[in-house]
Amino acid sequence: MRKFFDFIKKRDEYGHPVGMTFKGEGTYQTVRGGVISIGVNIYLIYYLITMFIPVHLGEISNFQPQTRFIDIKKEIYNPFVNGFSFAVGFG
Numbered sequence: 018m019r020k021f022f023d024f025i026k027k028r029d030e031y032g033h034p035v036g037m038t039f040k041g042e043g044t045y046q047t048v049r050g051g052v053i054s055i056g057v058n059i060y061l062i063y064y065l066i067t068m069f070i071p072v073h074l075g076e077i078s079n080f081q082p083q084t085r086f087i088d089i090k091k092e093i094y095n096p097f098v099n100g101f102s103f104a105v106g107f108g
Contacts, residue, residue: 025051 029050071077 022048025055027051028054030054030057 026046026048029046029048
């Protein structure tokens with residue numbers, strides 16, 4: 018059981034560095050932090066998979082690529098006001 022807790026404890030991504038060392042370690046990792054870190058990682062993987070599958074299978078039917086050129090020095094353009102749900106900008 019101790020090895021299991023050590024495994025989870027080493028997954029703690031939120032063990033921030035401690036100014037003064039605690040038991041000679043540079044970080045303070047805990048089992049609770051390891052459980053939270055593993056849970057967050059599982060949720061992120063689940064979210065990415067559930068968002069990727071419809072895109073990969075072509076189930077998103079309202080995809081309409083648009084190209085707009087604007088001079089950002091003259092105007093501020095908010096793509097989400099114009100109905101975009103995803104936008105990429107290069108400047």
